[in-house]
Amino acid sequence: MTKRIILGAVAILLVLASAYASFFIAPEERTMGVIQRIFYFHVASAWAGFTAFFLCFIGNLLYVWKRDQKFDWLAVSGAEVGLAFTTVVLITGPIWAHPVWGIWWTWDARLTSTFVLWLLYVSYLLLRTLVEEPDRRALLSSLFGIFAFIDVPLVFGAIRWWRTQHPQPVIMGGQGSGLDPTMKSVFFFSALAMHVFMVFLIAERYALEKMQTETDFLAREVEAQ
Amino acid sequence: MSLFSNTAVLLSKELRTEFRSRELLTTTVVFILVVLILFSFAISPTTEESREFGPGLLWLAILFAASLMLQPCFLREQSNDTLSSLRLAVSDPFSIFLAKLIANTLFLLLTELIMLPFFAIFYNVPILPEFHWLILVLFLGSLGISVAGTALSAISAQARMRELLLPLLLLPLLTPVLVVSATVTVNLFEREPVVKGKGIAFLAVFDVVFLTALWLFGEYLLEE
Amino acid sequence: MAATKLSPTGLRFESIDKRYGGLYALRRVTFEISAGECAVLAGRNGSGKTTLLRIAGQIVRPTAGKLSFPGSSADSAGNSRPGYVGHSTMVYDELTAEENLLLFARLQKVESPAAHAEALLREVGLYERRASLVRTFSRGMRQRIAIARALIHRPSVLLLDEPATGLDPLGITWLANSLRELNQAGCTIVMSLHGESEISSLATRAVRLDAGNVMADTKTGASLHDILTFGAA
Numbered sequence: 001m002t003k004r005i006i007l008g009a010v011a012i013l014l015v016l017a018s019a020y021a022s023f024f025i026a027p028e029e030r031t032m033g034v035i036q037r038i039f040y041f042h043v044a045s046a047w048a049g050f051t052a053f054f055l056c057f058i059g060n061l062l063y064v065w066k067r068d069q070k071f072d073w074l075a076v077s078g079a080e081v082g083l084a085f086t087t088v089v090l091i092t093g094p095i096w097a098h099p100v101w102g103i104w105w106t107w108d109a110r111l112t113s114t115f116v117l118w119l120l121y122v123s124y125l126l127l128r129t130l131v132e133e134p135d136r137r138a139l140l141s142s143l144f145g146i147f148a149f150i151d152v153p154l155v156f157g158a159i160r161w162w163r164t165q166h167p168q169p170v171i172m173g174g175q176g177s178g179l180d181p182t183m184k185s186v187f188f189f190s191a192l193a194m195h196v197f198m199v200f201l202i203a204e205r206y207a208l209e210k211m212q213t214e215t216d217f218l219a220r221e222v223e224a225q
Numbered sequence: 226m227s228l229f230s231n232t233a234v235l236l237s238k239e240l241r242t243e244f245r246s247r248e249l250l251t252t253t254v255v256f257i258l259v260v261l262i263l264f265s266f267a268i269s270p271t272t273e274e275s276r277e278f279g280p281g282l283l284w285l286a287i288l289f290a291a292s293l294m295l296q297p298c299f300l301r302e303q304s305n306d307t308l309s310s311l312r313l314a315v316s317d318p319f320s321i322f323l324a325k326l327i328a329n330t331l332f333l334l335l336t337e338l339i340m341l342p343f344f345a346i347f348y349n350v351p352i353l354p355e356f357h358w359l360i361l362v363l364f365l366g367s368l369g370i371s372v373a374g375t376a377l378s379a380i381s382a383q384a385r386m387r388e389l390l391l392p393l394l395l396l397p398l399l400t401p402v403l404v405v406s407a408t409v410t411v412n413l414f415e416r417e418p419v420v421k422g423k424g425i426a427f428l429a430v431f432d433v434v435f436l437t438a439l440w441l442f443g444e445y446l447l448e449e
Numbered sequence: 450m451a452a453t454k455l456s457p458t459g460l461r462f463e464s465i466d467k468r469y470g471g472l473y474a475l476r477r478v479t480f481e482i483s484a485g486e487c488a489v490l491a492g493r494n495g496s497g498k499t500t501l502l503r504i505a506g507q508i509v510r511p512t513a514g515k516l517s518f519p520g521s522s523a524d525s526a527g528n529s530r531p532g533y534v535g536h537s538t539m540v541y542d543e544l545t546a547e548e549n550l551l552l553f554a555r556l557q558k559v560e561s562p563a564a565h566a567e568a569l570l571r572e573v574g575l576y577e578r579r580a581s582l583v584r585t586f587s588r589g590m591r592q593r594i595a596i597a598r599a600l601i602h603r604p605s606v607l608l609l610d611e612p613a614t615g616l617d618p619l620g621i622t623w624l625a626n627s628l629r630e631l632n633q634a635g636c637t638i639v640m641s642l643h644g645e646s647e648i649s650s651l652a653t654r655a656v657r658l659d660a661g662n663v664m665a666d667t668k669t670g671a672s673l674h675d676i677l678t679f680g681a682a
Contacts, residue, residue: 120398134470305539312508
């Protein structure tokens with residue numbers, strides 16, 4: 001328990017620190033102004049979300065192999081936390097796009113792919129609500145999770161190719177190429193902070209799922225008496 | 226090899242069952258027809274727009290139709306628990322999937338071929354030049370839809386709200402197929418048709434990836 | 450009924466557990482049925498009879514424990530696997546009786562599938578209706594096609610889950626006679642039943658389950674009558 005509290009405290013401190021850095025340490029971008037600072041949240045969240053989904057995928061594989069409940073707990077935690085971070089990406093995208101392009105949404109390759117990713121994991125969670133028996137739920141959702149995850153590179157690849165056929169405004173165009181060194185440091189620090197925060201959220205969600213499952217088990221044992 | 230002989234026996238069962246009643250084929254053809262007509266009411270395209278948007282709408286219609294057509298795939302094995310007797314009878318559970326996905330691909334292709342003349346007429350699209358490429362794209366796309374759809378229909382058959390669930394699981398997963406197939410098809414219908422080799426190769430990759438995944442994990446999909 | 454061509458085979462359960470989520474459907478079930486016996490599994494609804502039979506039929510895998518078939522010949526690929534007759538027919542309504550049997554015969558690599566299917570259809574009395582869709586069959590006929598399917602690979606163990614359900618007296622007599630013949634030809638039979646009937650009179654052994662546990666066994670002294678009628682008001 002203490003470990004989780006420390007992790008939580010560290011995570012929150014890091015996020016606050018990275019927020020401060022994004023606003024006060026990073027230099028202002030030449031063309032876009034203040035709104036560009038959202039980039040530090042936007043991309044860091046995307047990376048953290050993706051790592052969370054990867055952890056879900058690992059949980060899925062391990063569950064199918066070992067059939068140990070705790071891997072299913074990891075999977076659902078990874079999926080939910082990943083979805084939360086991905087939602088942040090989908091919201092900060094338009095928040096950036098509107099002042100810069102005057103439109104809320106552009107079918108930019110990365111954002112569009114992220115949207116499909118979001119839909120896939122919403123379906124994953126929906127599937128879980130529709131299967132009642134715990135072992136069956138874990139197995140079926142793990143199998144769908146595996147299919148969904150291997151689809152992700154295909155989604156990103158296909159949409160990127162599609163966009164080369166019909167070019168559109170690019171969100172945060174050109175980032176990563178020619179970033180000022182201070183910006184780079186702030187960005188990596190944000191990415192680190194988001195990852196630590198992500199791990200903290202997954203740990204909490206995992207603990208919750210563990211407790212829920214154990215309580216359900218006890219409740220059913222009592223009922224069976 | 227036992228896998229192939231079992232698959233052949235099961236495939237003939239799938240085909241015989243469908244051609245006896247032709248329920249799936251007729252309902253799917255009519256569905257795509259209706260969707261295509263409704264699209265044109267909703268958009269009222271000009272001739273030039275038809276040519277540009279038509280293929281995308283066609284593939285969308287195929288996707289919607291497939292997500293309905295694939296539902297009975299494993300559901301019909303539940304009414305008499307024939308899935309259990311099949312599992313007991315075959316040496317490799319992958320043969321059950323292979324037979325079903327081949328059958329589903331054939332049904333989809335057949336539906337598309339029946340639809341093509343209507344599509345060409347309603348949307349003023351020249352389908353004849355590069356026809357062999359068109360067939361290739363239809364085949365690779367339909368194969369991808371079937372592989373993913375057959376796998377997911379095994380999952381949704383075991384959940385509640387399965388009629389709504391299959392499209393929900395399948396459509397996001399098939400985004401790559403929709404995007405690439407539609408783009409390649411549009412280019413085939415240009416005044417100067419262009420064959421997008423990269424896109425066609427991508428569809429083949431999609432098919433191979435999901436076939437492999439189904440081969441690796443298929444038996445778990447059928448577990449009881 | 451055509452004689453099963455193989456070595457008489459028994460059925461052994463060793464500490465079988467089956468858990469669904471938090472609930473145990475079967476708990477440490479251990480007993481053995483000898484080759485050639487005709488055994489009855491009795492118990493209330495929900496006692497685990499169907500689960501145990503599905504495990505024996507290798508349709509469901511146990512959470513723990515071991516299932517074995519003492520006496521089965523090692524080289525017979527499909528024959529150590531029992532025939533299973535469940536609550537459903539496990540055949541296709543949209544195919545004819547003949548097509549169904551041919552399908553399962555071919556899948557299981559039975560020799561001369563067509564001849565074998567025809568012979569089985571005659572034995573279960575469905576030869577005249579071989580070209581009719583199973584969808585048109587009566588309850589009694591559905592039971593017969595289910596049994597034919599179970600026997601297509603000539604198993605030495607036959608499992609039946611409440612086979613008398615829904616059968617009229619003629620159907621029950623037919624079933625009893627068929628099972629008697631099979632048993633006499635060397636087939637080990639395990640079936641779940643409710644109460645006493647013409648069919649239960651064939652039993653040489655009975656085991657009662659309650660809430661997933663073995664409660665009584667004729668092998669350890671309980672009487673067949675008691676096992677079959679326990680709990681019946």
